Amino acid sequence: MRKLILLMCLCLIGGIVSAQELKSPNGNFILRFSLQGNGVPTYSLTYKGKDVVKPSKMGLELKNAGASYTFDDFSGKENYDNKAYDPKSSLFDGFSVSDTQTSTFDETWHPVWGETKDIRNHYNELAVTLDQKSTDRHIIIRFRLFDDGLGFRYEFPQQKNLVYFTIKEEKTQFAMTGDHTAFWIPGDYDTQEYDYTKSKLSQIRGLMKEAYTQNSSQTAFSQTGVQTALMMKTDDGLYINLHEAALVDYSLMNLNLDDKNMIFESWLTPDAQGNKGHLQAPCTSPWRTVIVSDDARDILASNITLNLNEPCKLTDTSWIKPVKYIGVWWEMITGKSTWAYTDDLPSVKLDETDYSKVKPNGKHAANNAHVKEYIDFAAKHGFAQVLVEGWNIGWEDWFGNSKDYVFDFVTPYPDFNVQELQSYAKSKGVSLMMHHETSSSVRNYERHLDQAYKFMADNGYNSVKSGYVGDIIPRGEHHYGQWMNNHYLYALKKAADYKIMVNAHEASRPTGLSRTYPNLIGNESARGTEYEAFGGNKPFHTTILPFTRLIGGPMDYTPGIFVMDIAELNPNNHSHVNSTLARQLALYVTMYSPLQMAADLPEHYNKFMDAFQFIKDVAVDWDDSKYLEAEPGSYITVARKAKGTNNWFIGNTSSEEGHTSAFTFDFLDPGKEYVATIYADAKDANYKTNTQAYTIRKVVVTNKSKLTQVAAPGGGFAISVIEADKAATKGLKKL
Numbered sequence: 001m002r003k004l005i006l007l008m009c010l011c012l013i014g015g016i017v018s019a020q021e022l023k024s025p026n027g028n029f030i031l032r033f034s035l036q037g038n039g040v041p042t043y044s045l046t047y048k049g050k051d052v053v054k055p056s057k058m059g060l061e062l063k064n065a066g067a068s069y070t071f072d073d074f075s076g077k078e079n080y081d082n083k084a085y086d087p088k089s090s091l092f093d094g095f096s097v098s099d100t101q102t103s104t105f106d107e108t109w110h111p112v113w114g115e116t117k118d119i120r121n122h123y124n125e126l127a128v129t130l131d132q133k134s135t136d137r138h139i140i141i142r143f144r145l146f147d148d149g150l151g152f153r154y155e156f157p158q159q160k161n162l163v164y165f166t167i168k169e170e171k172t173q174f175a176m177t178g179d180h181t182a183f184w185i186p187g188d189y190d191t192q193e194y195d196y197t198k199s200k201l202s203q204i205r206g207l208m209k210e211a212y213t214q215n216s217s218q219t220a221f222s223q224t225g226v227q228t229a230l231m232m233k234t235d236d237g238l239y240i241n242l243h244e245a246a247l248v249d250y251s252l253m254n255l256n257l258d259d260k261n262m263i264f265e266s267w268l269t270p271d272a273q274g275n276k277g278h279l280q281a282p283c284t285s286p287w288r289t290v291i292v293s294d295d296a297r298d299i300l301a302s303n304i305t306l307n308l309n310e311p312c313k314l315t316d317t318s319w320i321k322p323v324k325y326i327g328v329w330w331e332m333i334t335g336k337s338t339w340a341y342t343d344d345l346p347s348v349k350l351d352e353t354d355y356s357k358v359k360p361n362g363k364h365a366a367n368n369a370h371v372k373e374y375i376d377f378a379a380k381h382g383f384a385q386v387l388v389e390g391w392n393i394g395w396e397d398w399f400g401n402s403k404d405y406v407f408d409f410v411t412p413y414p415d416f417n418v419q420e421l422q423s424y425a426k427s428k429g430v431s432l433m434m435h436h437e438t439s440s441s442v443r444n445y446e447r448h449l450d451q452a453y454k455f456m457a458d459n460g461y462n463s464v465k466s467g468y469v470g471d472i473i474p475r476g477e478h479h480y481g482q483w484m485n486n487h488y489l490y491a492l493k494k495a496a497d498y499k500i501m502v503n504a505h506e507a508s509r510p511t512g513l514s515r516t517y518p519n520l521i522g523n524e525s526a527r528g529t530e531y532e533a534f535g536g537n538k539p540f541h542t543t544i545l546p547f548t549r550l551i552g553g554p555m556d557y558t559p560g561i562f563v564m565d566i567a568e569l570n571p572n573n574h575s576h577v578n579s580t581l582a583r584q585l586a587l588y589v590t591m592y593s594p595l596q597m598a599a600d601l602p603e604h605y606n607k608f609m610d611a612f613q614f615i616k617d618v619a620v621d622w623d624d625s626k627y628l629e630a631e632p633g634s635y636i637t638v639a640r641k642a643k644g645t646n647n648w649f650i651g652n653t654s655s656e657e658g659h660t661s662a663f664t665f666d667f668l669d670p671g672k673e674y675v676a677t678i679y680a681d682a683k684d685a686n687y688k689t690n691t692q693a694y695t696i697r698k699v700v701v702t703n704k705s706k707l708t709q710v711a712a713p714g715g716g717f718a719i720s721v722i723e724a725d726k727a728a729t730k731g732l733k734k735l
Contacts, residue, residue, distance in 0.1 A: 019033070019034040020126055022102065025124060028048050029149070031043060031143055032045075035096070039095040041092070041095060043143070044175075047238065053177075054175040055175065058171070058173070059091050059092025059171050061092060061169040061170075064165075095130040096131050097128060098131045098138065100126065100129070104124050105125065107121045107122075111518070112312065112518035113518065113521070115640065116623065119303050119306060121303070123145055123146045124145050125142065127142045138157065139154055139156055144287075148293060149241075151287040151289045151304060151308045153287045155285075156282060158282045164280050165279055166277070166278050167268065167276040170268050174242055180234050181199070181200060181232060181235075182226070183198050183544050185211065187221055187255065188225075188227065190217040190218050190219045190479045190480070191215045192509055192525050192527070194212075194215075194527055195213065196540070196544045202259055204259065205259055217472070219478060221267065222267070226257065227254055227509075229241055229552060231544065231548050233296075233632065239296050240292050241290070242288075242290060243289045243291070244287060245287040245304070246286050246309045246511060249485070250485065251271075252268070252508050253269075278482065287308040296631055296632060297630045299547055300630055305552050309512040312516060312518060321501075322521070322595065323463060324385075326598045327597060328389060330561070330600055332389060333530045337365035338363045338365065339366070340361065340395040341355060341358075341361065341395070342361050343396075345397070348393070349405075350393060350394055350411070355393060360414075364390065366389065366413065367413075368421060371386070374386045375421070375430050377602040381612075385431050385463065387433040392407055392410070392416075392435075393411050394408075399439065402470075402471065403441065404473055408448055409455070410452060410455045431460055432461060433463050433465060434463065435467075436466045437467040440470040442468075443474060444473070445466075453495060453498040453500055457499070464495065465505065466502060466507075467506055500519065501521040501595075502522075503521060503595055504520070505556070506524060508525065509523070510525060510552035512552055514553045523555060524556050526545060527541070529559060532576075533573065536576055536577065538578065543635055543636055543653055545557070546591065546592070554594060559584050559596070559597070560598040561600050562608050562612075564691040569601070576688070579687050580686070580690075580691050580714060582711075583652075583654070583711070583715045583716030583717075585679050587651065587716075588614075588649075590651040611694060614720060619643060619645075624641040625638060626639045634654070635652065635653065635654045645723075647721060647722050648674075649719065649721065650718065651718050651719075652711050652716045653711075654711035654714070654715055656687065658710070660710050661708065662706070662708045664703075665707070669703065673702055675701075675728055676705075676722075677719065677722075678699070678719050679695075679717060679719070683710075685712035688714070700733065
């Protein structure tokens with residue numbers, strides 16, 4: 001009787017006509033769903049009794065939803081069935097609850113590669129079926145509440161009056177409880193390659209112009225639009241992360257802020273006609289995620305994004321191997337060398353241009369002799385692969401020309417012999433990594449895709465770095481629209497048919513799809529190391545990316561730069577890498593990826609071989625990960641256990657303020673001794689003035705050891721922790 005009275009009271013307060021409540025398995029989170037006045041779906045979220053998301057509206061606005069039309073005989077005149085046509089096209093009000101179902105799920109699954117060998121997927125679920133009587137349509141909103149946050153999505157079951165429909169706007173809200181501190185980049189349909197800005201939510205509008213820096217393809221949409229994953233911190237110490245998971249057959253979500261009321265609303269990437277998505281029921285939206293904790297380390301350790309994706313769909317994954325590689329790349333990025341073979345061609349037509357009749361420019365890096373030097377270096381130091389960019393014809397006019405037929409992905413320049421180099425690499429125990437720059441001519445790439453992948457398989461390539469620089473062709477489409485997201489997945493599935501791993505640059509930011517298709521071994525999809533040669537990244541950049549970009553999956557950040565003044569490579573380029581050398585080592589641990597590049601030139605590593613040893617030793621696949629310290633924008637310290645071993649690697653990256661770390665080694669096995677080699681900033685190291693000042697020392701540690709270690713401004717440290725016997729520890733100081 002008391003429950004009935006309470007429910008009746010709820011129905012009378014604030015126009016609420018239905019209410020449901022869901023708790024996380026540990027009870028820290030409470031989700032509340034209700035229908036408010038005029039049948040508007042609304043949710044809210046609390047964590048440990050604190051409001052995280054205030055009551056927020058849900059739903060979608062459709063375009064001509066439910067309209068069915070035919071052509072009258074042969075007249076060509078369209079006849080609409082007005083009964084099925086809904087002028088309002090609303091899927092955000094007029095609902096009643098027809099069914100609710102709750103369930104609990106708990107499993108442990110094993111990723112093909114990852115930060116840990118086991119991932120627990122444990123949640124409580126609420127599925128609410130909503131009926132819209134005015135249109136005889138129904139949808140399901142499915143909530144999954146984990147111990148670290150919330151995921152929810154829209155589901156559109158098969159039904160008579162909602163079959164083919166077009167999204168005009170998605171109206172999912174995230175109503176914040178105050179003017180939080182945010183780490184954000186501008187909302188954009190075509191690029192994520194921005195430096196982060198730290199500010200209050202109320203300051204975003206005033207800082208947007210400064211935050212919006214030039215890129216080869218970019219489309220802003222709002223003075224308060226930002227991208228996910230969006231990291232925030234409340235005044236009372238809660239960390240909140242907004243993102244999405246399982247982006248399939250849908251447009252990528254940005255967030256648009258109502259800065260008067262501190263309410264974010266989803267903002268989907270449109271197509272060339274301005275539509276936000278074309279769907280066919282039965283179908284679903286991606287999951288919208290809210291990860292929350294009062295400890296920043298929990299945000300980094302969260303597996304919500306992966307858990308909301310489907311299990312692996314590949315029956316055989318034995319060919320998918322984490323990779324540490326070097327490459328013919330940085331010298332072109334800095335301007336020391338070129339991708340193009342000649343300077344004599346103002347334009348190229350692949351089926352007409354004869355490269356045997358042009359003069360080589362002498363700066364083309366992808367030539368046989370030079371690539372063999374990289375292969376030799378890789379073989380000597382234990383790197384599995386060598387990336388070579390600029391090997392194929394067409395680079396003379398590839399960029400910025402809205403050109404359809406840019407590359408054919410199979411024809412090398414005259415100075416690059418595919419068969420000879422692959423044979424040479426194989427003899428050294430190394431393989432070459434393919435590079436496919438599409439120049440965003442997507443139709444051209446799909447036209448050549450089977451041929452290109454077959455060429456790879458026939459010539460011993462098992463991984464490809466793909467790129468999508470420039471404006472998309474078909475013209476008017478955006479990098480993050482539904483059409484392009486479908487392309488990225490198509491290319492990934494096609495690659496799996498040929499047992500090829502994919503590292504996609506300029507593609508949509510990851511949303512956990514690497515669980516379903518683990519041959520997606522890397523992405524760029526953010527501002528990486530290359531920008532250090534284009535003017536530099538902010539020193540705190542690498543303390544934010546793990547909280548934002550890496551929430552959805554690993555990043556091919558391309559660390560390992562040892563020479564910070566770019567003028568040493570190219571006198572005409574005065575850029576500076578905003579990092580110390582010790583921090584460059586740490587990034588192999590803090591920037592998680594099963595695909596890690598030693599990005600600098602071999603001759604630079606030869607000058608610092610004692611520091612280079614850490615890059616040689618560090619693993620790329622892990623059995624366990626422990627986040628020891630974390631504060632977005634300030635510092636991250638993480639320890640990872642190498643796959644199949646008892647060895648650990650620790651990394652710290654710090655902002656321009658520097659950081660003093662203090663932690664214990666309690667994650668080590670009791671009763672065992674380890675040799676810890678500590679690569680640290682020297683006392684006078686600084687990311688601006690003294691980048692190559694580092695120290696290396698060895699000590700013995702156990703699970704009871706404690707370490708206090710200083711990271712310089714823009715610096716960090718890296719530690720290898722190797723299980724050792726008494727002979728190895730003899731003469732070393734015990735920490």
